[in-house]
Amino acid sequence: MIVKLCNSSDLPKDGALRAFRGGAYDICVARCDGKTYAFANECPHQAAPLSAGELDGCIVTCPYHGWRFSVATGEPEKEGDPALIRYEIGELENEVFIQLPG
Ligand code: FES
Secondary structure, eight states: OEEEEEEGGGSOOTTEEEEEEETTEEEEEEEETTEEEEEESSOTTTOOOGGGSEEETTEEEOTTTOOEEETTTOOBSSTTSOOOOEEOEEEETTEEEEEOOO
């Protein structure tokens, strides 16, 4: 299902992260290189809120144990670790929409 997440003016600035609630899902939105990415705001290691982590370029570092993931691809830095759960996100007429399961 596609739901409205926020207005475009609510998106984080480039190089930043922000938490949102989308339907029943906790979402982390990241902006880097002028693009917007969305993924589950739950680290695949032990469920830390990734929105409380650090964004360096397009790499987010988890605040709990430092695992690192590409927000662009969801892939972990360390081969074999689980990837982020990513969601499609887009803007239309100053509103931001996200595609969620269900
Ligand atoms: S909970 Fe994210 S690295 Fe452990």
